[in-house]
Amino acid sequence: MSIWKFLFNLQERRNWYLRKMPAGPLRDYYESEFPLPDTEWSQADYLALDFETTGLDKHKDEILSIGYAPIRGRSLRLGESDHYLARPVSAIPESSAVIHGILDDTASGAQPLEEALPRLLKALESKILLAHHAAVEYEFLSNACRKIYGYPFIGPVVDTLALEVRIFRAKDEPIRSGDLRLDKARSRYNLPRYPAHNALIDAIAAGELFLAQAAYRKRSRPLLLKDMTVIT
Amino acid sequence: MDIELLEIRDFLAAHHPFDQLPGTALSELPGMLQVRYFRRDSEVSDAGNLENQLYIIRTGAVEVFNADNELLARLGEGDVFGYRASHRPNQIEHRVSALEDTLVYQLAAIDIDKLCEKHTQFAYFFGTVGGDRLRDAISQAAQVAHTQVNLITTPVRDLIKREPITIEPSASIHETAAKMAQERVSSILVIAQGQLAGIVTDRDLRNRVVAEALDVNLPITEIMTFNPTALDENAFAFQAQMHMARHNIHHLPIVRENGVAGMLTATDLTKHQTTSVVYLVSDIYKQRKIERMREVTAKIPDLLVNMAAADATADSVGHVITSITDAITTRLLQLAEIELGPPPVPYVWVAAGSQARNEQTAKSDQDNCMVIDDSYDPKEHGDYFRALAKYVCDGLDSCGYIYCPGEMMAITDRWRQPLKSWKEYFDNWIGQPEPMSLMLTCVFFDMRRVYGDRNLFRELRDHMLEQTRGNRIFLAFMAGNALSHQPPIGFFRNFVLIKGGEHNQTFDLKHNGIVPIVDLARVYSLASGSEAVNTLDRLDVVATGGEVTESGARDLQDALEFICYLRIQHQARQIRNGEAPDNFMSPDALSHFERNHLKDAFSVVRTMQNVLGQRYKM
Numbered sequence: 001m002s003i004w005k006f007l008f009n010l011q012e013r014r015n016w017y018l019r020k021m022p023a024g025p026l027r028d029y030y031e032s033e034f035p036l037p038d039t040e041w042s043q044a045d046y047l048a049l050d051f052e053t054t055g056l057d058k059h060k061d062e063i064l065s066i067g068y069a070p071i072r073g074r075s076l077r078l079g080e081s082d083h084y085l086a087r088p089v090s091a092i093p094e095s096s097a098v099i100h101g102i103l104d105d106t107a108s109g110a111q112p113l114e115e116a117l118p119r120l121l122k123a124l125e126s127k128i129l130l131a132h133h134a135a136v137e138y139e140f141l142s143n144a145c146r147k148i149y150g151y152p153f154i155g156p157v158v159d160t161l162a163l164e165v166r167i168f169r170a171k172d173e174p175i176r177s178g179d180l181r182l183d184k185a186r187s188r189y190n191l192p193r194y195p196a197h198n199a200l201i202d203a204i205a206a207g208e209l210f211l212a213q214a215a216y217r218k219r220s221r222p223l224l225l226k227d228m229t230v231i232t
Numbered sequence: 233m234d235i236e237l238l239e240i241r242d243f244l245a246a247h248h249p250f251d252q253l254p255g256t257a258l259s260e261l262p263g264m265l266q267v268r269y270f271r272r273d274s275e276v277s278d279a280g281n282l283e284n285q286l287y288i289i290r291t292g293a294v295e296v297f298n299a300d301n302e303l304l305a306r307l308g309e310g311d312v313f314g315y316r317a318s319h320r321p322n323q324i325e326h327r328v329s330a331l332e333d334t335l336v337y338q339l340a341a342i343d344i345d346k347l348c349e350k351h352t353q354f355a356y357f358f359g360t361v362g363g364d365r366l367r368d369a370i371s372q373a374a375q376v377a378h379t380q381v382n383l384i385t386t387p388v389r390d391l392i393k394r395e396p397i398t399i400e401p402s403a404s405i406h407e408t409a410a411k412m413a414q415e416r417v418s419s420i421l422v423i424a425q426g427q428l429a430g431i432v433t434d435r436d437l438r439n440r441v442v443a444e445a446l447d448v449n450l451p452i453t454e455i456m457t458f459n460p461t462a463l464d465e466n467a468f469a470f471q472a473q474m475h476m477a478r479h480n481i482h483h484l485p486i487v488r489e490n491g492v493a494g495m496l497t498a499t500d501l502t503k504h505q506t507t508s509v510v511y512l513v514s515d516i517y518k519q520r521k522i523e524r525m526r527e528v529t530a531k532i533p534d535l536l537v538n539m540a541a542a543d544a545t546a547d548s549v550g551h552v553i554t555s556i557t558d559a560i561t562t563r564l565l566q567l568a569e570i571e572l573g574p575p576p577v578p579y580v581w582v583a584a585g586s587q588a589r590n591e592q593t594a595k596s597d598q599d600n601c602m603v604i605d606d607s608y609d610p611k612e613h614g615d616y617f618r619a620l621a622k623y624v625c626d627g628l629d630s631c632g633y634i635y636c637p638g639e640m641m642a643i644t645d646r647w648r649q650p651l652k653s654w655k656e657y658f659d660n661w662i663g664q665p666e667p668m669s670l671m672l673t674c675v676f677f678d679m680r681r682v683y684g685d686r687n688l689f690r691e692l693r694d695h696m697l698e699q700t701r702g703n704r705i706f707l708a709f710m711a712g713n714a715l716s717h718q719p720p721i722g723f724f725r726n727f728v729l730i731k732g733g734e735h736n737q738t739f740d741l742k743h744n745g746i747v748p749i750v751d752l753a754r755v756y757s758l759a760s761g762s763e764a765v766n767t768l769d770r771l772d773v774v775a776t777g778g779e780v781t782e783s784g785a786r787d788l789q790d791a792l793e794f795i796c797y798l799r800i801q802h803q804a805r806q807i808r809n810g811e812a813p814d815n816f817m818s819p820d821a822l823s824h825f826e827r828n829h830l831k832d833a834f835s836v837v838r839t840m841q842n843v844l845g846q847r848y849k850m
Contacts, residue, residue, distance in 0.1 A: 074277075075338070076267035078237065189269075190333035192291045194239045201239055204267070208335060211269035 010034065010154060017151055025118035026149040032125035035156055037226035041214055044225055046071040046158065047127040048207030049120075049137050050199045054088055054096050058139040062088040063113060064102045066120055067199030069207055070127065074214075076207045082123065083200035085110035114148055124155065128229065132182045132206040134159035159230045160185070160209045167213070185209055189216070237262035240337070243290065247310035248825045249357030250288075257351065266338040270294075276328035276336075283324075285338045287314040292334025299326040306331070306726075310824050315341045316358040388472050388486050389465040391501070392494035396485075398423040401430070405455060406448040409437055419483040419495060422456050426491045430456035433483055460485055465493040473501050473552075516559040520567065522627045525560055529631040532556060533807045536594045540804030546796030547768055550591040557587050557596065558682050560631055561624065565683045568623040576613045578605040580684035581624070584640055588680035589750070590766045591796075594803050594813040598625065598633045599675050602642040603688050608650040621648050640675055651688055655695050662699045665709035674713060677754055678765050693763065701761030704848070710758060711848040714751035715841050719834035720744040727819050727831075735816040741802070742815035745795040748837050749788055752844060756780050767792060784840055791833035798826065 008016070014030055021027045035044040049068045055061035069081035085102065087110040092102065110116075120141075131137040134157050142153040164185050168175045178184055182205055183193060189212035194201050217223050240262040244250040250258065267290075270276055276294065278285070293308045304325060307313055313325055348355035398421045399408050412420050412434075422430040432452060440455040441448065462485040463472055472484055482498040519525045532553060539549050565581055585599030586592050602621055604613075625643040629635050642648045649657075661673055677696070681689040700706060720728045720739035729737050739745070750767050756779040757770040764770040768789055775785035802821070803813035819827055 074268060078240070078265045078267060079263045081237070081263075189271075190291050191269075191335055192243075196239060200237070208267055208269060211267070212271070212333065212335075215269050215271040215274065 010156065013154055017154070021149075021151055024149060025121045026145055026151055026153070029121040029125055029153075029155075035126070035128055035225055037156075037224065037229070039225045041223045041225055041228055042074045045127045046130040046207070046210070047124050048076065048130045048203045048210065049124075050131060050203035050206060051137055051140055052096075052102060052199050053136070053140060054090070054092055056136070058136075058143050061096075061140075062086075062090070063116075063140055063144060064088060064092065064096075064107060065199040066116060067201070067203040068120070068123060069200070069204050070123070071130065071207050071210065074211065076204065076211065078204070081200060081204065082119075083198070084116060084119070086113045086116040087111060113144055117144060117148060128156045128158055128225070130158040130160070130207060130210055131203070132159070132185075132209065133161040134230065156225070156229050158210060158228050160206050160213060162230050163210075163213045163228065167216075182206065182209065186212075189213075240265065243310075244288070244337075246824060247288070248828060249312075249354050251825065252353040252357070253347065253351055257347065261339075264339055264343045268336050268338060270330040270334045270336070272330055272333050274330050276330065279327045282314045282326070282328065283316075284341055285314050286312055286317060286341070286344050287328075288312050288337040288339065290335040290337055292330060292332040292336075294334055295329050295331055296325050297327045297329070298324060301327070311828070315339075315344055386469045387465065388463060388467050388469055388496060389488075389493060391469055391472075391496060392465070392486060393500070394494065396421050396492045396494045398492065399452065400424070401451065401453050401456075403452050404449050405437075405441055405446070405452055408432055408452045409441075409448070412437075417495070418497070421485055421492055421495060422452060423492060428460070428462055428485055428487055428492050430458050431460040431483065431485060432456045462487045463496075464488070469501060471548075472496055476501070513555060513559045516556070516563050519563060522564070522567075522630055525563065525627070526631050529556065529560065529633075532632075533594055533813070536800065536813075537804045537807050540800050544800075546793050546800055549593065549800050550586075550589075550766075550796070553594070553596070554587055554590040554592045557592055557628075557633065558583070560628065560633075561600070562683045564624045564627040565620070567627075568620050571623070572616060572619055575620070576616055577607045578685040578688060579603065579608075579617065579620075580686070580688040581642065581682045582689060583680045583682045585675040585678055587682075588678040588765050590680075591746075591750070593796075593800060594807065596633060598628050598635060599640045600625075600642050600682075601640065601647040601676065602649075603654050603692055604648070604650045605685070605688060606650050606652050617648055618643075618645075640672075651692055654692050658692075658696045658699065662696070662703065662706045665706050667709060667712060670709055670713050671716070674710070674751075674754065677710075677758060680765050697758070697761045697763065700758035702759065707755060707759050708848040710751075710755045711844050714748065714755050715845055717743050717748045717751065718841070719748060719837045721831060721834040721838065727827075729819070730816070737820075738816040738818045740815055741795060741799045741817050745834070745837075746792065746799070748841065749792045749795070752788065752837075752840055755844065756785075780840070780843070784843065787836045788840055791836040794829060794833045798822070798830065 011034065014034065018027070018030050021030060047068050047070050049066070051063050051067075052065040053061050053063055063086050065083065065085045067081070067083040070077050085107055087107055092107060129138065129141075138153070138157055145151060145153040160182075161180050164180055165175065168179070182202065186205060186209050187193070189209065191205075191208050191212060194205055214223065214228070217227070241258055244261055245253075245258050250261065253261070265288075270292070276282075276287070289307055289309055289311050291309060293306065294313070295306050296304045296313050298304055305311075305313070313328060317325075344358070348358060397411070397415045397417050399411055401422050401424050403411075408420060412418070412432075419431060419433040421428060422432065430453065432455065436455050436457070440446065446455065461475065461479055461481070463475055465486050465488045472486075476482065476484055476498055484496045486493040486496050515528050516525055519528070535556075536549065536553070539552065544552075561581065561583070569575065580603050582588075582601050582603055583599065584601060586596060587599055602617065604617060608617075621642040625635070625641050635641065640647060657673075657676075661670065661676075677700075679689070679693055679696075722728050727739060729739055731737075753767045753770040753774070756774040756777075757764055760774055760777045760779050762770060762773045762777070764773045771780075771785040771789045771792075774780050775782045780788075798817065799815060802815075802817050805821075806813045822830065
């Protein structure tokens with residue numbers, strides 16, 4: 001956590017950036033109401049999100065596809081889910097094509113990220129970004145915003161992987177290799193296995209995992225957003 | 233909706249009732265869903281409002297309760313609850329509790345209604361429970377695509393090729409024969425005032441005219457068969473086949489509402505199915521040697537496979553296979569009488585058990601007995617009837633109807649007795665019932681005459697029924713016997729499987745599925761003193777007789793048909809794979825749909841067993 005983030009909370013940083021940010025999709029997002037840390041968890045809205053990327057280097061690699069589904073009132077809404085491709089600037093490396101199955105031919109027909117991003121930001125308005133190992137989505141999104149709008153993305157984030165780590169620690173159980181992978185984590189909650197991988201099904205998978213984790217949290221007091229989020 | 237939700241679409245497509253939806257509707261379905269999660273031992277948080285949504289279990293298991301906290305159902309993956317999915321008639325699902333960590337898909341009531349409007353088969357699922365849903369299962373199972381001409385679903389009228397060849401009753405024998413020659417037919421219908429009056433075949437001309445040197449100028453009414461058995465044109469080809477087999481005829485007049493539609497011949501049918509039963513049965517009656525009959529019975533497995541492929545109902549399969557057994561038995565008795573001479577005193581050959589009930593399948597034992605006239609003198613006539621019984625039982629055995637393990641056969645001295653001894657047997661069984669002996673002798677409470685003296689049979693059956701009708705003490709014992717075989721389903725609708733041994737992880741479709749229904753129907757039928765023997769017939773009779781509610785009887789009929797249907801498909805599969813057919817089924821061999829409906833069927837049986845138990849205070 002940078003000193004910047006340590007010294008100023010999310011609302012303060014948001015207000016800081018808003019002072020100078022020009023009008024546009026990112027500013028619209030910033031102006032939407034951010035869920036507050038003391039909200040009871042089920043009163044907040046979430047957007048379970050997943051990206052397929054050309055690699056894991058947030059500076060060099062690019063977003064290839066975006067999949068998401070909102071969670072509202074303890075229920076994941078498949079009807080409001082969405083999935084679309086973004087056209088990368090450079091060629092897709094073979095090593096990543098093997099994983100996500102998106103080839104240059106497919107991607108070349110897609111809209112450029114400049115067009116895809118506003119759609120995503122609109123969906124994120126007033127919601128908490130939710131992902132498994134959310135740092136990837138958060139940083140890729142933030143970098144994309146910097147590149148296109150000149151400002152970073154900020155917002156409350158729930159990371160199902162981090163939640164899983166907390167659960168292991170609370171039980172004082174050792175974490176073995178692979179324990180935190182999405183599929184493995186889901187199997188601990190009797191969630192179905194989805195053999196295929198694309199941004200949407202992985203986003204849904206993370207969203208379902210979150211519902212399960214929330215259902216399993218101890219209820220000595222109301223479960224608040226700040227108990228679940230990594231960035232508030 | 234997005235193609236990316238294939239995972240969810242495919243899951244729905246594999247589960248009833250969503251498997252009833254066409255591809256386009258299925259693809260739109262995931263986009264209507266909400267996903268929710270309930271941890272083990274938690275409540276589905278919509279108590280009292282479950283009717284607003286349909287819940288589809290993706291993973292996990294739940295228990296459904298009514299407002300009085302009575303358990304209505306335990307459900308697992310692929311099962312549904314909530315809106316219009318009630319698991320018991322007139323019971324509102326009030327509360328649902330997760331037994332395992334459970335992921336459910338929710339579909340709004342309004343979306344279900346829209347789907348129901350557009351898709352009838354889908355809507356059918358959301359009708360009433362139990363019997364109706366089971367009937368839905370049977371009709372759905374019968375829709376499986378098949379290419380060969382289906383005698384089960386083809387109406388007779390489609391097989392009739394030409395207008396009927398008819399003649400007036402006033403015509404002479406000569407005129408009739410001339411018309412048959414001119415039209416090149418082997419039979420002709422005699423029509424009076426537009427209605428069927430009689431039939432004349434080539435054989436009649438040979439046997440009744442030429443052989444008797446009859447005057448050919450006499451009217452045809454002298455030799456025609458009056459009021460021949462006929463079938464409606466809307467009957468299915470299969471029923472015609474059955475009809476011919478049962479009556480051993482080859483020409484069947486087909487009638488319609490306002491007259492005669494045509495003539496159906498055995499050839500018309502056999503063209504459609506080579507291993508047809510008409511062919512088999514008529515073949516049996518031509519045989520003079522047991523070895524040749526064995527060749528005929530060797531075709532029974534093929535017949536079963538064909539009928540299974542044509543999706544014959546279990547009821548018709550039972551009648552067909554049994555009609556072959558009847559034909560073999562009759563032929564053996566005819567041959568025995570030729571060899572041993574005519575019987576010195578009247579007798580009747582009686583089938584017991586599944587043969588009596590017309591419910592045999594590929595694997596059948598012998599169950600039979602002989603009732604002899606009371607003028608029977610053991611010293612004088614004993615040898616004759618012993619030899620007769622031995623001839624037939626040995627013949628049946630070599631034709632593949634293996635000796636009955638419990639020796640319920642006429643070859644056993646005890647089951648080859650004069651009428652008065654038989655009456656004493658029944659007096660004993662009914663008057664002083666014992667659980668053990670009833671278990672062994674209950675096959676004799678299913679009796680049907682196969683060959684011989686009708687009056688002997690009728691007298692014994694009436695004697696038996698007079699004593700069983702309303703006899704609560706005897707019926708209580710029979711009820712106890714009927715409850716000794718339980719459907720293989722646990723309290724929570726899980727299958728109870730055989731553990732270990734040759735049939736590990738299977739259940740016995742016969743003893744735990746079919747026998748309990750047969751036993752129930754027998755008790756109802758004996759209680760009402762009905763002559764019906766076939767289980768479906770018995771349930772038909774008692775449905776209106778008050779022994780059991782009409783809906784209960786119908787549900788049992790559907791359950792029996794469905795279980796038997798699965799057994800036939802199972803045995804046909806084994807025969808095709810070169811295995812010996814048996815009754816042991818693994819739940820893994822069933823589709824999810826079949827599993828669910830088999831559970832419905834077993835639940836019906838268990839409910840009716842409980843009702844019977846209460847009625848006789850077990």
